[in-house]
Amino acid sequence: MRxxxxxxxxxxxxxxxxxxxxxxxxxxxxxxxxxxNDLLYSEGVRMWPSRATxxxxxxxxxxxxxxxxxxxxxxxxxxxxVAVTILASLAGYALSRFRFRAKYxxxxxxxxTQMFPLVMLVAPIFKMLSPLGLTNxxxxxxxxxxxxxxxxxxxxxxxxxxxxxxxxxxxxxxDGATQFVAFRQIILPLTLPGIAATLGFVFTAAWSELLFAxxxxxxxxxxxxxxxxxxxxxxxxxxxxxxxxxxxLALIPACLFFLLIQRYLVQGLTAGAVKG
Amino acid sequence: MAxxxxxxxxxxxxxxxxxxxxDLTIRDGEFxxxxxxSGCGKSTLLRMIAGLEDVTSGDIRIDxxxxxxxxPKDRDIAMVFQSYALYPHMSVADNMSYSLxxxxxxxxxxxxxxxxxxxxxxxxxLLERRPRALSGGQRQRVAMGRAIVRQPKAFLFDExxxxxxARLREQMRAEIKKLHGDLHATSIYVTHDQIEAMTLAxxxxxxxAGVVQQVGTPLDLYDRPANLFVAGFIGSPGMNFFExxxxxxxxxxxxxxxxxxxxxxxxxxxxxxxxxxxxxxRPEHVVLDAHGxxxxxxxxxxxxxxxxxxxxxxHDVPMKIFTLDRAMLDPGPAVRVDLPQERLHLFGTQGQRVx
Numbered sequence: 001m002r003x004x005x006x007x008x009x010x011x012x013x014x015x016x017x018x019x020x021x022x023x024x025x026x027x028x029x030x031x032x033x034x035x036x037n038d039l040l041y042s043e044g045v046r047m048w049p050s051r052a053t054x055x056x057x058x059x060x061x062x063x064x065x066x067x068x069x070x071x072x073x074x075x076x077x078x079x080x081x082v083a084v085t086i087l088a089s090l091a092g093y094a095l096s097r098f099r100f101r102a103k104y105x106x107x108x109x110x111x112x113t114q115m116f117p118l119v120m121l122v123a124p125i126f127k128m129l130s131p132l133g134l135t136n137x138x139x140x141x142x143x144x145x146x147x148x149x150x151x152x153x154x155x156x157x158x159x160x161x162x163x164x165x166x167x168x169x170x171x172x173x174x175d176g177a178t179q180f181v182a183f184r185q186i187i188l189p190l191t192l193p194g195i196a197a198t199l200g201f202v203f204t205a206a207w208s209e210l211l212f213a214x215x216x217x218x219x220x221x222x223x224x225x226x227x228x229x230x231x232x233x234x235x236x237x238x239x240x241x242x243x244x245x246x247x248x249l250a251l252i253p254a255c256l257f258f259l260l261i262q263r264y265l266v267q268g269l270t271a272g273a274v275k276g
Numbered sequence: 277m278a279x280x281x282x283x284x285x286x287x288x289x290x291x292x293x294x295x296x297x298x299d300l301t302i303r304d305g306e307f308x309x310x311x312x313x314s315g316c317g318k319s320t321l322l323r324m325i326a327g328l329e330d331v332t333s334g335d336i337r338i339d340x341x342x343x344x345x346x347x348p349k350d351r352d353i354a355m356v357f358q359s360y361a362l363y364p365h366m367s368v369a370d371n372m373s374y375s376l377x378x379x380x381x382x383x384x385x386x387x388x389x390x391x392x393x394x395x396x397x398x399x400x401x402l403l404e405r406r407p408r409a410l411s412g413g414q415r416q417r418v419a420m421g422r423a424i425v426r427q428p429k430a431f432l433f434d435e436x437x438x439x440x441x442a443r444l445r446e447q448m449r450a451e452i453k454k455l456h457g458d459l460h461a462t463s464i465y466v467t468h469d470q471i472e473a474m475t476l477a478x479x480x481x482x483x484x485a486g487v488v489q490q491v492g493t494p495l496d497l498y499d500r501p502a503n504l505f506v507a508g509f510i511g512s513p514g515m516n517f518f519e520x521x522x523x524x525x526x527x528x529x530x531x532x533x534x535x536x537x538x539x540x541x542x543x544x545x546x547x548x549x550x551x552x553x554x555x556x557x558r559p560e561h562v563v564l565d566a567h568g569x570x571x572x573x574x575x576x577x578x579x580x581x582x583x584x585x586x587x588x589x590x591h592d593v594p595m596k597i598f599t600l601d602r603a604m605l606d607p608g609p610a611v612r613v614d615l616p617q618e619r620l621h622l623f624g625t626q627g628q629r630v631x
Contacts, residue, residue: 170348175426177378178349
């Protein structure tokens with residue numbers, strides 16, 4: 001087929017337009033974070049300030065509570081991602097491979113949990129966590145996030161397990177493995193892309209969650225960074241420079257995380273398993 | 277190696293019954309082929325022997341030991357899957373040694389077992405490759421290698437050649453037969469391909485709709501099919517059938533077809549005169565003879581290179597003839613044929629063979 005130059009150009013332009021629209025807010029974040037306070041309102045709308053500075057970054061790192069928020073977020077998002085992925089792998093495998101009596105109802109209930117606006121659940125959850133001493137605590141946040149993310153992650157993992165031929169674990173079981181050994185040594189390594197996707201999805205969800213973090217955490221000590229960002233909003237002003245700098249810094253772990261797992265995301269590991 | 281004893285095995289999925297009581301005794305070192313159309317229960321039976329499906333009722337014994345409730349790993353059998361089911365994240369060598377590693381076999385023993393199997397199957401240069409870097413035939417060989425390194429009590433094959441192209445299938449078929457000749461391992465082989473069944477089996481088990489139709493040597497099934505199903509399933513092109521009314525007058529018997537044509541048949545005590553019966557004759561047994569008793573209109577000629585398949589009709593009843601006579605490439609509008617009495621098969625009202 002001969003390509004038509006006009007269509008090719010239009011195609012590329014459309015992609016370019018999409019990328020610009022998607023990335024422009026990030027660029028603006030960066031731009032504001034390096035704009036000195038005195039130029040922020042005086043220069044009008046410009047693509048780049050006439051003078052750039054890193055003073056917001058040094059302030060945020062050295063003189064604000066941001067490092068604490070950052071550490072808290074890392075702990076919460078990391079623990080949630082790991083806990084959810086372990087639970088979701090096991091549950092997803094069960095849903096994919098086993099036939100058991102209440103399966104239909106379990107799936108239905110898991111779907112139901114996804115149907116409510118989370119705001120509705122804030123009060124009851126607070127009521128439940130409070131007597132357990134789990135408000136204002138990172139553990140409480142991890143538990144809540146895990147509970148909310150497991151259903152979707154389970155469906156995600158189930159679809160990955162569904163894509164792995166049953167023959168493989170049957171072959172392993174005939175070769176002398178128990179079902180659990182077959183799961184661990186044969187199926188799990190082939191699900192790495194799924195595990196990576198689940199880890200990434202849950203990590204980012206927990207990393208940027210605001211509602212529950214805001215409601216369940218009151219002091220600075222246990223605040224995650226989305227809550228922490230609000231500390232840059234004071235009664236009379238918003239320190240945009242510092243807030244944007246903190247935002248840029250908060251992007252780093254998520255980017256690193258995806259850089260780390262991206263090779264599993266794109267890999268089609270099951271190629272060559274079955275069929276000719 | 278081992279014998280396998282199957283007694284009144286039944287299987288249902290919910291209310292749907294797949295196997296209706298199968299009995300089968302497989303001798304030590306025997307090559308058994310389970311053959312039948314899709315959905316006849318042959319794969320289910322194999323998977324029950326492997327332990328991958330629960331037994332609804334009945335007993336399976338391997339070497340005299342009841343294995344109904346044993347996990348697959350404790351049955352000491354090996355299986356070759358249609359999809360090969362190679363572990364994609366492991367090299368060929370690791371694929372083949374996985375079962376031995378699970379059994380904590382000594383390293384040197386594993387190396388020599390894998391080396392031996394690889395040499396036997398011509399896999400030496402491929403041992404470090406991943407399955408995805410192999411061709412279909414090579415993957416099939418690795419799957420067989422994985423089975424033989426372990427020296428199990430029995431080999432189970434679940435349509436192992438179905439994913440290969442025709443030429444490769446022919447080649448692997450011969451290799452499997454040769455391998456069995458070397459190892460004399462008890463083998464159960466499932467296929468829907470009657471040629472594979474005929475060429476490989478010591479004994480064939482023909483199955484249909486969850487019931488064993490006939491057990492016997494390949495030539496038994498070819499020469500003396502027990503019923504219409506086996507008669508039609510074994511042989512290619514398939515047997516010709518004529519259904520009609522079995523009539524006896526004096527010492528002559530004949531079959532009167534619905535369209536009024538009568539065909540002389542041998543007299544059989546097993547059929548009531550006046551009952552419906554079916555006459556069968558294989559296409560290769562129909563004799564083309566210029567002085568033959570029947571006239572057949574030629575409908576279609578299919579040259580296969582080796583021979584010729586002629587589609588003809590006798591008073592609108594279709595029949596196939598297989599001949600090696602090249603003159604029949606252009607036979608004209610009609611030919612004369614004979615149906616030799618000694619080649620005829622007769623089946624009673626229920627489809628059972630009548631002697």
